[in-house]
Amino acid sequence: MARLTHTIYPLATGFHGPIRPEPNKELVSKYGYEHFTAYKNSPDNSDETLHEIAQEIRRDIIRALVEAKSGHSGGPLGSADIFATLYFGGVMRYDAKNPWSPDRDRFVLSAGHMCPVLYATLANAGFFPKAELLTLRKFNSRLQGHPGRDMGLPGIESSTGSLGQGLGIAVGMALSDKRVDKNDRRVYALTGDGEISEGEIWEAALIAAHWDLDNLTVIVDRNNCQIDGRTEDVMKLNPVGDKFRAFNFHVIECNGNNISELRAAFKEAQSIKGRPTCIVAETFMGHGVSFMEDDYRWHGKPPTSEQAEQALSELVG
Amino acid sequence: MARLTHTIYPLATGFHGPIRPEPNKELVSKYGYEHFTAYKNSPDNSDETLHEIAQEIRRDIIRALVEAKSGHSGGPLGSADIFATLYFGGVMRYDAKNPWSPDRDRFVLSAGHMCPVLYATLANAGFFPKAELLTLRKFNSRLQGHPGRDMGLPGIESSTGSLGQGLGIAVGMALSDKRVDKNDRRVYALTGDGEISEGEIWEAALIAAHWDLDNLTVIVDRNNCQIDGRTEDVMKLNPVGDKFRAFNFHVIECNGNNISELRAAFKEAQSIKGRPTCIVAETFMGHGVSFMEDDYRWHGKPPTSEQAEQALSELVG
Amino acid sequence: MAVAEVLNRSISQTLSTNGSAPRFEMNGKKATRFGFGEGLVVLGEKYDNVVVLGGDITGSVMTSYFKDKFPERFFSMGITEATATLVASGLALSGMIPFFATYGAFASCRNTDMIRISLAYNDANVKIGGGHAGISVGEDGATHQALEEMAIIRVMPNMTLVVPCDFLEAKKATIAIGEHYGPCYIRFGRSDVPSFTREDTPFEIGKAQTFKDGNDVAIIACGPMVWEALVAAYELEAEGVSARVINMATIKPIDRLAIVRAAGECKAIVTAEEHQVTAGLGGAVSEVLAQELPTPIEFVGVKDTFGGSGKPDELMKYFGLTSADIKSAVQKVLKRKQ
Amino acid sequence: MAVAEVLNRSISQTLSTNGSAPRFEMNGKKATRFGFGEGLVVLGEKYDNVVVLGGDITGSVMTSYFKDKFPERFFSMGITEATATLVASGLALSGMIPFFATYGAFASCRNTDMIRISLAYNDANVKIGGGHAGISVGEDGATHQALEEMAIIRVMPNMTLVVPCDFLEAKKATIAIGEHYGPCYIRFGRSDVPSFTREDTPFEIGKAQTFKDGNDVAIIACGPMVWEALVAAYELEAEGVSARVINMATIKPIDRLAIVRAAGECKAIVTAEEHQVTAGLGGAVSEVLAQELPTPIEFVGVKDTFGGSGKPDELMKYFGLTSADIKSAVQKVLKRKQ
Numbered sequence A, B: 001m002a003r004l005t006h007t008i009y010p011l012a013t014g015f016h017g018p019i020r021p022e023p024n025k026e027l028v029s030k031y032g033y034e035h036f037t038a039y040k041n042s043p044d045n046s047d048e049t050l051h052e053i054a055q056e057i058r059r060d061i062i063r064a065l066v067e068a069k070s071g072h073s074g075g076p077l078g079s080a081d082i083f084a085t086l087y088f089g090g091v092m093r094y095d096a097k098n099p100w101s102p103d104r105d106r107f108v109l110s111a112g113h114m115c116p117v118l119y120a121t122l123a124n125a126g127f128f129p130k131a132e133l134l135t136l137r138k139f140n141s142r143l144q145g146h147p148g149r150d151m152g153l154p155g156i157e158s159s160t161g162s163l164g165q166g167l168g169i170a171v172g173m174a175l176s177d178k179r180v181d182k183n184d185r186r187v188y189a190l191t192g193d194g195e196i197s198e199g200e201i202w203e204a205a206l207i208a209a210h211w212d213l214d215n216l217t218v219i220v221d222r223n224n225c226q227i228d229g230r231t232e233d234v235m236k237l238n239p240v241g242d243k244f245r246a247f248n249f250h251v252i253e254c255n256g257n258n259i260s261e262l263r264a265a266f267k268e269a270q271s272i273k274g275r276p277t278c279i280v281a282e283t284f285m286g287h288g289v290s291f292m293e294d295d296y297r298w299h300g301k302p303p304t305s306e307q308a309e310q311a312l313s314e315l316v317g
Numbered sequence C, D: 001m002a003v004a005e006v007l008n009r010s011i012s013q014t015l016s017t018n019g020s021a022p023r024f025e026m027n028g029k030k031a032t033r034f035g036f037g038e039g040l041v042v043l044g045e046k047y048d049n050v051v052v053l054g055g056d057i058t059g060s061v062m063t064s065y066f067k068d069k070f071p072e073r074f075f076s077m078g079i080t081e082a083t084a085t086l087v088a089s090g091l092a093l094s095g096m097i098p099f100f101a102t103y104g105a106f107a108s109c110r111n112t113d114m115i116r117i118s119l120a121y122n123d124a125n126v127k128i129g130g131g132h133a134g135i136s137v138g139e140d141g142a143t144h145q146a147l148e149e150m151a152i153i154r155v156m157p158n159m160t161l162v163v164p165c166d167f168l169e170a171k172k173a174t175i176a177i178g179e180h181y182g183p184c185y186i187r188f189g190r191s192d193v194p195s196f197t198r199e200d201t202p203f204e205i206g207k208a209q210t211f212k213d214g215n216d217v218a219i220i221a222c223g224p225m226v227w228e229a230l231v232a233a234y235e236l237e238a239e240g241v242s243a244r245v246i247n248m249a250t251i252k253p254i255d256r257l258a259i260v261r262a263a264g265e266c267k268a269i270v271t272a273e274e275h276q277v278t279a280g281l282g283g284a285v286s287e288v289l290a291q292e293l294p295t296p297i298e299f300v301g302v303k304d305t306f307g308g309s310g311k312p313d314e315l316m317k318y319f320g321l322t323s324a325d326i327k328s329a330v331q332k333v334l335k336r337k338q
């Protein structure tokens, strides 16, 4: 029996071809983007190193957003520690220079609106030049307002942006790995907390548990904020952990702004057999920028240039 | 400020007007349908009386299905005790002669395919002549294969048939009663157990709990069967009670084929304040008919005429 | 068909009462979503059984106005578009007039089965508001740019679908669907677009309005493309082409008579919509004319592709949705005219 | 447009290679769903990366064949149509060729947003099977009678939509979409319908097939309505009307050339579909001809209402979906022909 294969990476049929926007040259050199060397992904990176990388991710988010003049600040900043740990703490296996390598672990950003943090992470890992971050949300950029697989950006496994869909896709990937290909790849998916009010999250949870997908780790960015307010005011979600437990997940609750707790959580997730894991990562929206911290009004706004300067001055070390 | 009102009951714009199919006259008299007097709905009805009514409902289901030559046997038979208790044990308030009375309690059959039991119940309560049961699934019958509000059948509060939708509708009704009209009406909804794998069930559960809808009682017909097999083989649902608890419901687990347990459960549900109740009613699919009992292959089949005779002979007293 | 007979009688009469009406002028810019928001407040003031469900983007689709004014009749549903639609159905079956609004991509796609069965088949008196229509959404990109709703809603029996052309019409249309029995969908946009209709410009569900008379070609448009059509028509007038502009604010039920009259009198049609050219307004007009009076039509719209990030203007230009594109389509259809 | 030019060159040539082909004869009856089921098995035997997702109705949509044969490549999803579609997307992005089938009402409506973003926008190689097409479902009634899918799928960029006419074509079409890259939707029915195509009848995605030649009128049909069209055409032939019958088995991308040729040569069109007349096949054909060659069309289909319970035959008759209805439509369109 044969395998019918098609080239699916990179797609790059993007909405109108290969003429990409140019990053602003002055800013590229101001931020030192042309001399940037990618960070290494290693379990040997210390917590301090990962924290530094998280801060650099945060700075890159601010820089991209202030240039874009639209986009989401709060969730991306709040979850930067999760991304730093995943991509630079030796948790995920990938090769930025061979981004579609068939034995890579995969990450799906179910909360598509949080893409600035993913783009910044990928750039810091060397998937594409950092300067490209400055084209975020511009006409024909590979950095779409919500991830578009049609743009062929290395590291973007799926288009997302309609909440509640990415987790189901990740479940399909994990099913493929564990039950069809029977390999040892792992799949990670991140959802917002507001996002888990979408029923597809619970359908996906049922399916993941039914098929014992222990190669799947779901991270819920529990920042208690969504667009219209605090999550418990907009739609009560507590107790989040109990919900996933009742859906037969192994649940780990941790401080999602604490690198060492996150490391331990991912390690534990990798050791669990027979059921998927959900990490309920308690974060603060806008973490690291004083005037954004824990304020839902920063869900979907970019900083002004003054605010960006202030933010960058806070996001040191 | 005014209320803008429209006549919404009965709709009866049915798919092609008022010419209804005629029930088979011979069968009408064979079953004594022309001389039938409706059962009373009263808390004074004994468990035995309710059991007898449940058996009569079961017989009516068999009669309707064998005439229709298509339709669902298993779920309807298994849940007849729930319906007998709800409609004849003084649990629900309604007036069969004034079926759209504005202070009635309402029942929504989220598992639309189980309509034979609802039709049989309504006929036994006097909402419409029993003879009409024999028009089930016939061209232009008010007894559609899945409930159609457009047919204007008294007692049918909403069209259903696409699984997972009825509960959300019931939540909307309960929200209207408790939060807008601020009356003391109650809303009941029944879902299949396979049905709760639909994500809309969990969205509806979140919303019902968020808005403290203690006037809502959800009954899950936990018969462990769905079309393709046992629920835990098709899509693992256990622990059902824990799921609803984690979604902030008051949960009652009971034997759904035991009238006195059901009575107690409904009573308890009415006493709960501040949160909706879910009754996980453990039933057997096809209960009361030996060769159908607990067999998922009876989900969607009608009995042959021989099987119907056998079934009717078992369904006594 | 009856319509064709009506046409035969009226075909050479000029129908237009607007013929001598003053030109529409741009009177600032304002997104249609604000009209929706204001219309809801008017309804809320008039009727105590109007209620609104929030989908965690109340500030984007302007249900926030109603929420602020009538907090006790506003209910947050979180991010549950499918079930919010069902809850709306339950409220409607209880005598309420519920509005549920979110982005059009989710207001028509996340809940399509619910619209089909619990609204349309149920004939429930629910009003769905779909915001962020079309690519003029801008930077958010393809996922958030609703381009398919007109096809999806139009194919459902019992549904009414309105697409207002500017702020003021959006307000009128919102009030009109609130007072009309039955499941309705209203489509509105995020970005500021020209305001040009006046208080006395009529709006009636199911009735097209001729916004400019003309007999060489009829441009049938909806939503903010109506303004683009007017600009194109005024420019064409200067170039000696007499273009009629019809505001087809109701897509379902569509005004067959206005379409047939336009075809009979102008013999060439251009449709313009911020939507896929497949199965939307162009499709609806084509269906009517194929049955009544076959006529050359050119379609202005998005040509079966997804949108993308960019500034609204950039995108409108790239995807061919400007008055210049309408003019080219007119030139093309005039060549095909017999 | 290029198509129109092609037409100008070919307009008076008779295109048909089928002109002298033998008549199609009925060869028993079998539901198209069985063709889907058998096609899946063929694919499963040929390719080890074909996988199937079950939606708790495997015995109705005949994915049970595959399940029995390849249990290790069959995955039950329970009753979760929306997420099953997403899981399929994830499988496709992993190099699998996943099929997910359920009733068409749910295969196109419960997961519309997922089809839009995770299949179409993602260009994921997923195949959706929609069973229980149309009112020939019978007793289950309106909720289960899918009449809207063609509009919903057709408006999505990147989608391929095929509607096979009988058992054998359903099998061929299933294999064809399995071997074709990209998101596809196949529509098939529950009830037995005439089998009439032969092993050597060509099936190609995107290509219409002329099943009977004729030059007075062209009947463009899809699904089991093709047989009804043939019956009508043979009867009309006896009555002196030469009717062409075109099997439009691919609704998207639609074969524009076949439509334009038919219009150019016959000058009158009837479309026939077991679907709403709104935005479906009739809509697609109208759109093409409005742009290329305006031509009178009559639509046979469900006229913007929901179905209901009854025997399939009773319903087909009541809703106007028989060969007799096609004949009346032909008579009507012939009168409109110029």
Ligand SMILES: Cc1ncc(C[n+]2csc(CCOP(=O)(O)OP(=O)(O)O)c2C)c(N)n1
Pocket (backbone or CB within 6 Å): A074, A075, A076, A111, A113, A114, A161, A162, A163, A164, A191, A192, A193, A194, A195, A196, A223, A225, A226, A227, A285, A299, C055, C056, C057, C079, C081, C106, C110
């Ligand atoms: C299906 C869908 N509905 C609504 C939206 C609009 N939306 C984007 S983000 C968001 C709030 C998400 O909240 P959460 O998941 O907590 O993310 P956070 O605000 O913490 O970043 C909403 C409603 C969407 N993108 N998709």
Ligand SMILES: Cc1ncc(C[n+]2csc(CCOP(=O)(O)OP(=O)(O)O)c2C)c(N)n1
Pocket (backbone or CB within 6 Å): B074, B075, B076, B111, B113, B114, B161, B162, B163, B164, B191, B192, B193, B194, B195, B196, B223, B225, B226, B227, B285, B299, D055, D056, D057, D079, D081, D106, D110
């Ligand atoms: C949205 C939707 N998907 C699929 C179906 C087809 N279907 C009808 S009943 C059923 C099984 C339901 O199982 P359960 O809720 O346990 O009911 P039971 O078999 O016990 O009667 C399915 C899949 C449907 N009616 N609606």
Ligand SMILES: [Mg+2]
Pocket (backbone or CB within 6 Å): A192, A193, A194, A221, A222, A223, A224, A225, A226
């Ligand atoms: Mg959040």
Ligand SMILES: [Mg+2]
Pocket (backbone or CB within 6 Å): B192, B193, B194, B221, B222, B223, B224, B225, B226
């Ligand atoms: Mg069950």
